[in-house]
Amino acid sequence: MSRRRTLGPKKKLALLVSAATVAGGGAFVMANTSNAAPPPATKSAADSTVCQGLATALGNNQRFIEGQRAAPDAQSEARIANREAVIAQIQRQQEASGCTVGESAQDSQAAQPQQPAPSQPAAEEEGAQASGEQVCDGSTVTLSGEDGAPAASSNQFPAGTKLKVTNLDNDKSTTVEVTSVSGSCVLLNNAAFEQVREAGKFLIRRAVIEKVG
Numbered sequence: 001m002s003r004r005r006t007l008g009p010k011k012k013l014a015l016l017v018s019a020a021t022v023a024g025g026g027a028f029v030m031a032n033t034s035n036a037a038p039p040p041a042t043k044s045a046a047d048s049t050v051c052q053g054l055a056t057a058l059g060n061n062q063r064f065i066e067g068q069r070a071a072p073d074a075q076s077e078a079r080i081a082n083r084e085a086v087i088a089q090i091q092r093q094q095e096a097s098g099c100t101v102g103e104s105a106q107d108s109q110a111a112q113p114q115q116p117a118p119s120q121p122a123a124e125e126e127g128a129q130a131s132g133e134q135v136c137d138g139s140t141v142t143l144s145g146e147d148g149a150p151a152a153s154s155n156q157f158p159a160g161t162k163l164k165v166t167n168l169d170n171d172k173s174t175t176v177e178v179t180s181v182s183g184s185c186v187l188l189n190n191a192a193f194e195q196v197r198e199a200g201k202f203l204i205r206r207a208v209i210e211k212v213g
Contacts, residue, residue: 053202059105162213
């Protein structure tokens, strides 16, 4: 007959301690997992000037596409394809900046109000060069997301019109030619916007826009 082995009191105690240790370790791992920090929340246009500028740019391009679809012409299909590519680029910028991807000025109440028309800077009023006709009073300025040489697009001025845009927050100006249609008074393409922007911002709140040609 085989003998059944029995554990002594000391071995039984050791096994109980080991089991408790393993169970405690599992509980510790579960606690750590449950207390893990949630992923950082995305920012809306109401929380960030960067996000507001991107939301405005996105909304402008979306409205432009809507206008082309409502009244199409021979070039509408190409224009829409171009703006859809611009929208995809803006959404990538939203993601990289921690903004809500796909949020546009049409979705965000914070992105819609416009600032009062700024007063003309004294330096320009008294300067040797005569200033042009001030237009688009109270408009904010953002970028269209389009590449190429410095240029602008507008829903008020035909192609060939020259506009001077001054950012009153850093006193930088650029004079560009309108080359295409957009959903706002003036949109600057990437190259033109870089000439007047403040670092890290995608929206110019205090702008003077002049028609100079």
